[in-house]
Amino acid sequence: MTKEDSVTNVMSSSSGNQLEMWYWIFLWALFSSLFVHGAAGVLMFVMLQRHRQGRVISVIAVSIGFLASVTGAMITSAAVAGIYRVAGKNMAPLEALVWGVGQTVLTLIISFSRILATL
Numbered sequence: 524m525t526k527e528d529s530v531t532n533v534m535s536s537s538s539g540n541q542l543e544m545w546y547w548i549f550l551w552a553l554f555s556s557l558f559v560h561g562a563a564g565v566l567m568f569v570m571l572q573r574h575r576q577g578r579v580i581s582v583i584a585v586s587i588g589f590l591a592s593v594t595g596a597m598i599t600s601a602a603v604a605g606i607y608r609v610a611g612k613n614m615a616p617l618e619a620l621v622w623g624v625g626q627t628v629l630t631l632i633i634s635f636s637r638i639l640a641t642l
Contacts, residue, residue, distance in 0.1 A: 544604035544614045551623020552596035559627055560589040596626055 564585035571577025603622050607614050633639065 541604045541608040544607055544619065545600050547614070547616065547619035548600040548603055548622045548626075549596055551620050552600060552626045553593060553623075555624045555627040556589065556592045556596060556630075559631065560585050560592065563588075592627070592630060595630070596623075599626055 564581060567581035567584065568578060571581055574580075600623070604614075
């Protein structure tokens with residue numbers, strides 16, 4: 524690790540490269556999604572521990588949900604980074620946090636609302 528790669532230098536610099544912007548947005552979305560799915564998985568595992576196949580169902584449901592969330596995060600992170608690049612704007616690290624965690628929050632809102640059932 525060089526001096527240029529220290530945490531303070533990375534967090535204070537704004538990223539202008541599209542791949543770098545995508546990477547930071549995706550990492551925030553990945554970790555926030557991992558947190559949400561981890562909490563849901565623990566809750567499912569505890570609630571279904573006495574069920575004969577409950578533990579297996581919990582692992583499968585959380586795995587599929589997490590993979591779908593990560594796939595969506597990859598696509599939307601690339602789209603946001605592309606829009607920033609086309610607009611010629613740089614992305615501050617706090618903006619990447621807002622976009623990444625915002626994707627997870629928006630996914631939660633859509634998942635818990637009944638909007639998809641009406642389509």
